[in-house]
Amino acid sequence: MIVFSSLQIRRGVRVLLDNASATINPGQKVGLVGKNGCGKSTLLALLKNEISADAGSFTLPGTWQLAWVNQETPALPQPAIEYVIDGDREYRHLEAQLNDANERNDGHAIASIHGKAGRHRRMDRSLARRQPATRSRLL
Structure with missing residues (x-):
């Protein structure tokens, strides 16, 4: 730590x-x-x-x-959020596995990957609606 x-x-x-x-x-x-x-x-x-x-x-x-991410980032064709997410190798690896499982139509693999990816869900709920302990972890 x-x-x-x-x-x-x-x-x-x-x-x-x-x-x-x-x-x-x-x-x-x-x-x-x-x-x-x-x-x-x-x-x-x-x-x-x-x-x-x-x-x-x-x-x-x-x-x-x-x-x-540097304060000044290069001009890139991708959205800023994609640039930031690219830094999370584990997330991108799971995303690639999920795409592969979807192409194979492998329901078991898809479910397994979603289970692994659960801890990578985007934090899209507003900070005000979170429990106090969660808010402190975000800050």
Whole structure:
């Protein structure tokens, strides 16, 4: 798991993160959102070992792979959502298996793949309608 503990990161005299703590467990997919200048890119730079924290600590398992979308993405013919989903290799693998099973008209394989893909359902319900525990996992 990735653990941030009491992080402080400054840019000059400006404190971007102060006493920030969080845990990201295996299998979680996390989106980082916030207003301009609040430290999102700085936190990613820390994860990519481009900078160090001024205080606190973080741990990142050496076997984990990180994926991110740059602020400026290349002009692509595909929709932005497809560009982002392409980063989820397991989802795309299941999608390919499902397409293959559909072409073969293999109902058992289709059902099995849908069972495996259940944890990959798109989060299309509004945040306000979710249970508090689910909302905290999304934030």
